[in-house]
Amino acid sequence: MPVSLASSKVIFNALKQCDVRLLSALPETWLVHLIRMADDDPETILVRLAKEEEGVGISAGAHFAGVKSAMLMQNHGFLGSINGIVSFAHLYKIPLLMLISYRGSFGERDPWQTQGGNVTEALLRAMCIPYSFLDEVESVEKRIRQAQTLAESSLQPVALLLTRDLMWEE
Amino acid sequence: MLRLEYLRAVYSGLEKCLVVTIMGATAAELHSLGHRPNFFYLQHAMGLASSTGLGLALSLPNQKIVVFDGDGSLLMNLGSLSTMARYRPRNLVHVVFDNESLLSVGGFPTATSTGTDLEGIARAAGIPAVLTVRTVEDFSSAVKNALDGSQLTTIVAKVEPTGPAGYVTDLSLVENRFQFRRYIQSLKRS
Numbered sequence: 001m002p003v004s005l006a007s008s009k010v011i012f013n014a015l016k017q018c019d020v021r022l023l024s025a026l027p028e029t030w031l032v033h034l035i036r037m038a039d040d041d042p043e044t045i046l047v048r049l050a051k052e053e054e055g056v057g058i059s060a061g062a063h064f065a066g067v068k069s070a071m072l073m074q075n076h077g078f079l080g081s082i083n084g085i086v087s088f089a090h091l092y093k094i095p096l097l098m099l100i101s102y103r104g105s106f107g108e109r110d111p112w113q114t115q116g117g118n119v120t121e122a123l124l125r126a127m128c129i130p131y132s133f134l135d136e137v138e139s140v141e142k143r144i145r146q147a148q149t150l151a152e153s154s155l156q157p158v159a160l161l162l163t164r165d166l167m168w169e170e
Numbered sequence: 171m172l173r174l175e176y177l178r179a180v181y182s183g184l185e186k187c188l189v190v191t192i193m194g195a196t197a198a199e200l201h202s203l204g205h206r207p208n209f210f211y212l213q214h215a216m217g218l219a220s221s222t223g224l225g226l227a228l229s230l231p232n233q234k235i236v237v238f239d240g241d242g243s244l245l246m247n248l249g250s251l252s253t254m255a256r257y258r259p260r261n262l263v264h265v266v267f268d269n270e271s272l273l274s275v276g277g278f279p280t281a282t283s284t285g286t287d288l289e290g291i292a293r294a295a296g297i298p299a300v301l302t303v304r305t306v307e308d309f310s311s312a313v314k315n316a317l318d319g320s321q322l323t324t325i326v327a328k329v330e331p332t333g334p335a336g337y338v339t340d341l342s343l344v345e346n347r348f349q350f351r352r353y354i355q356s357l358k359r360s
């Protein structure tokens with residue numbers, strides 16, 4: 001499977017550097033290494049979800065508890081979480097660090113991913129969610145740190161889109 | 171049986187717990203008994219009260235967490251039962267007030283009114299301790315046993331579809347959220 005192990009390691013280590021201790025996740029191809037790393041790490045609480053929206057509540061609970069968290073999901077999982085983001089995270093000013101695999105963009109071969117790719121950025125903008133891209137290894141650590149800093153200072157969701165250039169090797 | 175009577179019966183036992191409620195009547199009734207800084211009322215995002223309780227329970231394993239859920243909310247997020255069961259935190263007590271109704275939005279009957287069995291669903295999802303109660307006495311002892319014990323417990327409490335006249339309290343949502351977090355941080359320092 002040509003999911004980049006090297007990039008996944010850089011992302012996971014960057015999250016650890018930011019003191020992220022709880023990760024919620026729903027499996028998707030690009031996230032398999034990240035989820036395994038979280039599972040293997042005794043310092044990280046990994047919560048495997050049934051549906052991504054649960055992660056909004058779990059991250060809110062962790063925030064109340066003073067534990068930094070992040071959400072790993074595909075962009076379709078973001079689409080499925082929108083009510084939770086609006087009517088919990090936005091309504092109650094909850095910081096969320098969302099790492100979203102950006103499927104359905106340039107280079108996508110799976111036809112079923114393509115509609116989600118079309119609307120992801122438009123929805124992030126419509127929801128006033130600040131977002132940036134993880135697209136090259138060199139800037140991953142800094143960008144994750146910046147995203148978490150903004151989420152915590154603004155008390156709102158912030159998104160990082162994991163791109164094919166970073167996550168896929170072929 | 172009235173939900174308010176159930177809440178009144180366990181109110182004093184909630185002093186040392188972190189409490190998360192769903193929106194509407196449940197929040198308003200608990201608030202009417204006397205707000206405390208350890209109560210968080212999730213006034214929207216139906217379905218996510220149990221997820222919030224799970225996040226708290228996994229983050230604070232030595233702290234008892236009580237979620238007051240409802241049939242309408244839980245039916246919107248049944249997957250939460252499977253996620254809670256997967257990690258089965260020993261410090262989480264999940265109460266579901268089942269009034270077979272979406273009371274807060276006009277009293278429309280939910281699927282529990284036509285035979286959906288939340289106790290059965292919770293048990294089949296893998297929640298280790300599940301029971302249904304129909305009296306204040308049974309409810310009080312079920313909550314006390316769950317708090318004294320060390321098993322993830324779902325208590326389905328059958329209640330009448332009645333609630334208070336209004337749902338808006340004088341506590342702003344954001345004030346509640348900051349107060350709740352500050353309370354938890356003060357526990358860590360003490």
